[in-house]
Amino acid sequence: MLRIKMPFLLFIVLLLPVENIAQENEITTGNKNGTLIAIGGGEIGHTNIMKEFRKLAGGDSAKIVVIPTAFVRNNEIDTMLLKRNFKEYGIPNFTILHTSDSIEANTDEFVKPIKEATGIYFTGGRHWRIADSYLNTKVHKELLKLLDRGGVIAGSSAGATIQGSYLARGDTKNNQIMMGDHEIGFGFISNIAIDQHVLSRNRQFDMFIILENKPELLGVGIDESTAIVVKGDILEVIGESYVIIYDKSFWSIESNPFDEETYKKIPNKNQLFYFLKSGDKYNLRERKVIRN
Template sequence: MGKKVAGNLLIIGGAEDKKGDCAILKRFVELSGGKAGKLVIMTTATKEPEAVGKEYLQIFGRLGGGQIEILDLPSRMEAKGEKAVNIISEATGIFFTGGDQLRITSILGGTPVNEALARAYKNGVVIAGTSAGASAMSDTMIVEGDSDSAPRKNSLRMAPGLGLLEETVIDQHFAQRGRLGRLLAAVAHNPYVLGIGIDEDTAVVVGADARLDVIGSRTVTIVDGKEATYTNVSELEPDQNLALHGVRLHVIPAGYGFNLRNRQPLI
């Protein structure tokens, strides 16, 4: 993975604890500088930006966040504005809420805000995302797909993501929605891409050293197809079942990690 990891990411599988000790959201506040931090809540993914933004504003304030600002960019015109770019440029932590990941990429892709996000990431600013915000972190994202059927050629739809975490595809609400089949199908399309499935109330912290650490109450499933010996994905008719041989699968709970560079679990 070479230099494929440039900064600091916190990628959450969705439905994170917001009322108890809030361990995952507290980690975001800490990584962003605590009281000295400048946090930006990105509500682009959701169709209810006011309610969702306000909820996270209150949570981050309660957890000891410093300056906290909601940045709602409902269209590409707002994502081209100088004000939004300046807000991103001054942030120490940027948080993408859940919603629809295609809203994030279709609204931000190719805009000055997207360029500002890339600069912030390379400068070490913490970028976090939950649910749809998690899916958008990778360079390839799952937009939609069947969770309750055998993996097939037409069982999922993919699109380019924000590209912060390269050579990966991320799926969220993983165990709760039975999404192993669709993650396997995604990896079959390009076995060099590492599949990362994150359970609810679970997150991965990824640093510039390409080390992934798991936090939260459940697990992360990693599908590594690099050494796969066979797949029929290119020959399938739309409703035929997928064949995929020789895939490596890792299940990683909190306290364990994974080296993204050499694709090895860390005990």
């Protein structure tokens, strides 16, 4: 099923007050019923990430909608590429949903596939395109409802960052501007900025640009072929590389839990970050690693 609207609107129509988690809320958490999978980009077909997405969406009975808007230019969708990739992921059957028109995204007819879906997947590309098309529309509202009924929303690269409350690299000029002309994400995870491709592209210091201006945010950087799985307050790392946590503290498996301040010589708290690997868990609300 392919739904495409040709005209591109250069403005966002804010017709609905979407009841998402407020960005100014200083508590960081996900949805208590649904699951979010934010993937750091790169090759994921050989990892367990898409297997987890398929399982959480219902396995063989999953109804999956793929939204390629971040990658669509001139309203041309590479359906053959999508079919080839998702067949590799073990998902041969899915619905493609796209528009560049926020008015169409605010119609009952357009959101019907989301109402019937158990899983949503956002492709990579430029996440400001997702924001322009869907932020504060019926699409946004139905995505929140999908989470409330226990569904799963996944996305890679741009599809990961859009899930947060702050839209890192959201500028329309290029993706090196950390705080640009688009700063608001869907807010599926509150009070957070999510970056991607962090180690593969040596982006590990870029997050500090955002946190210097918005110190209330939790920063999370996800490397390629790696993902965070978020349900409620709990984040778990899956995949092959690392996730970086920027919470003004430091954690290491070598740390003395009773004397972490002096056990290692560490920089100023505004310059701190640390790594989590597959299987590690983190409490978003408490901003603490869950120790095994």
